[in-house]
Amino acid sequence: xxxxxxxxxxxxxxxxxxxxxxxxxxxxxxxxxxxxxxxxxxxxxxxxxxxxxxxxxxxxxxxxxxxxxxxxxxxxxxxxxxxxxxxxxxxxxxxxxxxxxxxxxxxxxxxxxxxxxxxxxx
Amino acid sequence: xxxxxxxxxxxxxxxxxxxxxxxxxxxxxxxxxxxxxxxxxxxxxxxxxxxxxxxxxxxxxxxxxxxxxxxxxxxxxxxxxxxxxxxxxxxxxxxxxxxxxxxxxxx
Numbered sequence: 001x002x003x004x005x006x007x008x009x010x011x012x013x014x015x016x017x018x019x020x021x022x023x024x025x026x027x028x029x030x031x032x033x034x035x036x037x038x039x040x041x042x043x044x045x046x047x048x049x050x051x052x053x054x055x056x057x058x059x060x061x062x063x064x065x066x067x068x069x070x071x072x073x074x075x076x077x078x079x080x081x082x083x084x085x086x087x088x089x090x091x092x093x094x095x096x097x098x099x100x101x102x103x104x105x106x107x108x109x110x111x112x113x114x115x116x117x118x119x120x121x122x
Numbered sequence: 123x124x125x126x127x128x129x130x131x132x133x134x135x136x137x138x139x140x141x142x143x144x145x146x147x148x149x150x151x152x153x154x155x156x157x158x159x160x161x162x163x164x165x166x167x168x169x170x171x172x173x174x175x176x177x178x179x180x181x182x183x184x185x186x187x188x189x190x191x192x193x194x195x196x197x198x199x200x201x202x203x204x205x206x207x208x209x210x211x212x213x214x215x216x217x218x219x220x221x222x223x224x225x226x227x228x229x
Contacts, residue, residue: 046209046220046221046222046223047166047209047211047220047223048220049217049218049219049220060216060217062217063217096165096166098165103171103172103175103177104172104175106153106154106156106171106172106175106213107154107218108168108171108177108213109156109158109166109168109211110177112165112166112167113165114164114165115164115165
């Protein structure tokens, strides 16, 4: 079955770069059927879409984060990654990776990782 | 961005009750509306897509309706495993956005 798993440091210092990796099993990041997505959840802003990447390498980012976000793909490891620069306490959140699929042309997030808590603190 | 507003933000109910959660979009989104269920410490789980299509494995006591800007999620005959937080999400216009959630707890 499809599984996604986030990994990375749970504590990041302010102004540093947050880096997370999502390892995918049971589905291929090389498939042209899906977008690979990052979503975060914080007490202050709820669920917030960060961005996505396609097998071609094309990316789309939330305009509110675009200047600080990079999402990349590693097809050899069946993984994709998130980098968020110049973090502050406002970036403290649980970060989820998810697969964006379609149902009858309607976009859905059908599989999610368990989530990784990242705290930004000195 | 399209704002998604859910109401109520929380409700208390008993096993066997029927409940309805409302989601309103700040602009028309046709039927590009998904519902998710989240339990503490876990990821959101897809319940419904296209406003009214039950995802695979989701019990038929869940139903959804609506189009345009106003949508509802109804759970008939609440079961103990349904006590959770529910989120709506629009997929009509980038960036996708979520409602603030409705927490359903036991009365």
